[in-house]
Structure formats: structure tokens, C-alpha cells
Amino acid sequence: xxxxxxxxxxxxxxxxxxxxxxxxxxxxxxxxxxxxxxxxxxxxxxxxxxxxxxxxxxxxxxxxxxxxxxxxxxxxxxxxxxxxxxxxxxxxxxxxx
Numbered sequence: 001x002x003x004x005x006x007x008x009x010x011x012x013x014x015x016x017x018x019x020x021x022x023x024x025x026x027x028x029x030x031x032x033x034x035x036x037x038x039x040x041x042x043x044x045x046x047x048x049x050x051x052x053x054x055x056x057x058x059x060x061x062x063x064x065x066x067x068x069x070x071x072x073x074x075x076x077x078x079x080x081x082x083x084x085x086x087x088x089x090x091x092x093x094x095x096x097x
Contacts (some may be wrong), residue, residue, distance in 0.1 A: 012039050012051045035062075 005022045008015050009032040020028060020030060039054045048054050 011035050012055055014051075038062075 002021060002023075004019045005025060006017065006019050006029070007025060009028060010016075011032050013033070018028070035055075035058050038058045039051075039088050042048055042054050042057050046057075048057070
């Protein structure tokens with residue numbers, strides 16, 4: 001069994017100690033850095049000083065990207081299925097079935 005790793009992540013000027021699997025470390029550090037960078041942008045561009053508001057805006061931004069990605073994939077899948085059906089119909093018509 002793999003040993004757990006203890007790390008500390010800083011997000012919005014607060015330190016969060018975590019115990020994680022070592023394979024999660026890179027992703028968590030990148031995520032924390034992305035959150036911190038986005039929080040700084042919101043603070044600079046929108047004169048928001050309350051950290052809770054800034055973090056809520058960050059959460060909304062990241063969650064909306066995930067949701068939109070799912071919507072886009074669903075639309076792409078639907079379009080691909082439609083094209084495959086049309087192609088299948090064309091093949092069947094050419095084969096005389």
C-alpha cells in the first residue's frame with residue numbers, strides 16, 4: 001500500500017494541510033495555483049475584497065467550465081451520432097438493402 005503524503009496548500013491567503021495519495025499531488029498543486037491566480041484577478045478587476053465572495057466567484061467560474069464542457073461534449077456526441085446514422089443509411093442504400 002502506498003504511503004500517504006502530507007502537504008500544505010495555500011489558497012486565498014489561507015493554508016490547508018492535506019493528507020493525500022502521492023499521485024494526487026501535482027493535480028492538487030496546479031488546482032490550488034489556478035484558484036489563487038483567478039482569485040487575484042477577481043480582486044484586481046472587480047474590487048472584491050471579501051475572500052468568501054472571491055472564492056465563490058472562482059467556484060462558479062470553474063464549475064461553469066465543467067458544465068459547459070459536458071454540454072459541448074453532449075452536443076458533439078449528438079451531432080456525431082446523426083452523421084453516423086446518415087452514413088449508415090447511405091451505405092445501406094448503396095448496397096441495396
